[in-house]
Amino acid sequence: MEQIIKKYKGKGFKLTPQRLAILKFLEGNTNHPTAEDIYVEIKKKYPTVSFATVYNTVEALRERGEILEITIDPERKHFDPNPTPHHHIICSKCKKLGDIFVDYSEALRLGLPENITKEYTVTGNHVDFYGVCKNCRE
């Protein structure tokens, strides 16, 4: 908690109790929560919290590069408090997300055809893996 406060103090990111609760919930969280997951959790301690606060906060954090927005699930956005570039796998059945910490940048970049590198300045990449998790296999 002290760490969190120190990290954001004097950085133009106002720390409010709601924001601290969100930061605390996200810290080290590898469950890739949705906005609703965050909202439900924060509501336990701050029953008057609104969705707007959750969305505003995650957007502010995303802008600062503190969290990643994951688009692998077409139903809803998930958030990942680990901003280190990495990849994800989603279970086609239960939608469970897993992290994959492998840097494929080199191989991906080398494979890019010229027509693409001419047309786009490439700034990043993200690999979506699809699969079926152990549970859903039965």
Added chain:
Amino acid sequence: MEQIIKKYKGKGFKLTPQRLAILKFLEGNTNHPTAEDIYVEIKKKYPTVSFATVYNTVEALRERGEILEITIDPERKHFDPNPTPHHHIICSKCKKLGDIFVDYSEALRLGLPENITKEYTVTGNHVDFYGVCKNCRE
């Protein structure tokens, strides 16, 4: 057109004028249209067409593996009538999508750590590239 009809005849996919128009619009289309793009186009010829028809049709086509649903744009789904596995790049500014026909499966598979291959049966992959297109660079 004859080709399209032949392709779907007797395959349990009823061909209606609306569906034919959608198939014709999609054929060879590399613009990655959204449901709305398709709707607007079909409406020109069939002014009473509804969004439900568009969504029903693309879903039926997706189930048959005839088109791909692309999730790279968090705002909306895009559809790709080329069902060959391939990848995409999106311009962060204007959201223009480009196709990347490179098969990275080997490199991606080899990189997967054991904890993931133990937990998931991997069935596919898709690479999202992010960049800025020529136009948006000015």
Added chain:
DNA sequence: TTCTAACTTTAGAATAATTCTATTATAGAA
């Protein structure tokens, strides 16, 4: 060719995720 079951289309309502708005509250700098 006609019949008909199964499927498709349609308009519009419903749902769900996310964003916006206007007002009130508060963090943190001075």
Added chain:
DNA sequence: TTCTATAATAGAATTATTCTAAAGTTAGAA
């Protein structure tokens, strides 16, 4: 302690997508 920019809130609005129920069509069977 005061002040101002920023944040929180409730609730409405927006947008993409799905659902519903009624009416219309397709395509195979008779």
